Amino acid sequence: MWQTLFQKRLLIFLGLAFLLITWAIFLTSSGERKGEVLPEWITKGILRPFQGIVGSVSRSFVETWQTLNHLGALHRENYELKTEITRLEMENKRLRMLAQENARLRQALNFRDRSHLELLPAEVIAHSPHHWTRTLTIDKGSRHGLRRNMAVITPDGLAGRILSISSNRAEVLLINDGRDGNKISGILERTRDLVYISGAGGYCIVTPSDIGVTLRPGDRILTAESSLVFPPNLTIGVIVDVKRSGAGQKGEALLKPAVASSRLEELFVVLRPLSQPETRRSP
């Protein structure tokens, strides 16, 4: 009888010890870590070549399949695109003249030029394997000049920022990841009011900076000029639903990110962070 009781107590003790250790690991790893721990580095190192091969094979297979499926439509699209190119070339000339004029005016006013971003294209080699985290692994790392917190963008808008890095790969934390601390500031395009965006796993939550700021469905949110990490005026997403708030409360809205994270294949890392001092042009 004593032996059974001892065994039961031992089991309970081991169970509690296990839970305590697990919780300690959770707590220490839940924040943003500067680097990968050794088992992480080894696991990713083993998986990376396989992920690269399988990813590129599947991508080329899908692309070939899509090309074959759309061969007829491609001819029509080609004709339409040629017409569009002619129209865009004319538009481009007009815009180039406007850009030159803009540059002259900025120079005259001693404004800093923020439109030139140094971008590094990167390929997505792995997505997060479940829906709880929203991270991507890209094929560029510190060897290519990447650093933590660099902005990651696509032609559609802001995707996220570099979370952790190793020599030839990096983890990208997408803006809709729900972890504590994944918050950015943005502006409401309609009114230029400041808002705060936090990831909530799949979507984002927008909180106004002030009671007076009203959010409406369809409002576009852009990156703020004041951001130290992200280039300004990039689309973050569009508000899809606004939660009614009581009197004196700020309320919040649901934001659909501009970048569809589940289908991302290629993206760009902004190599030159805007927090770096930029050289002012002489007037």
Added chain:
Amino acid sequence: MRGWILAIIITVALVLQTTVIPFLSPLGLIPDFILLLTLSYGLLKGPFFGVSVGFTSGFIMDFASGDGVLGVNALAKMVAGLLCGLMEKNVFKDNLLVPAIAAFVLTLIHDLILFLVLFALGWQLRFLYHFLRYTLPLSLYHALLAPLVYYCVYRLERYLLLRKSA
């Protein structure tokens, strides 16, 4: 021998889960093959095997899945493996309905554990949204996929058993 085969299976499942499957999945649902493997081993081999496979593969998944919370998948999958293992003696192993029902129920439990841990750590997650948008559809999806994974593991285990006895 079984350990090596299991390591290869887990690696293949993780590679597919992080590369091809996100592009093929309907509604952005990524089936968790590691959970389905854990469930199959638990149902076929009992609690010890269920817990071992769940814990090990969960930790590997945590290490592979970017900068998430380390150990959270290990815990959730270990519990799933344990619960499946405890059912081992009471179910007909030939019946493919068993893994389907187990996958449905255990996906709910697995996701609930993940939600509770992440929520306790301060993650911004809405239970109802995640339950309706991901957990419930994923449970149904897993219920459809589980018999297939279970059958493959069942055949593999039978093959290994025959090879050992020969």
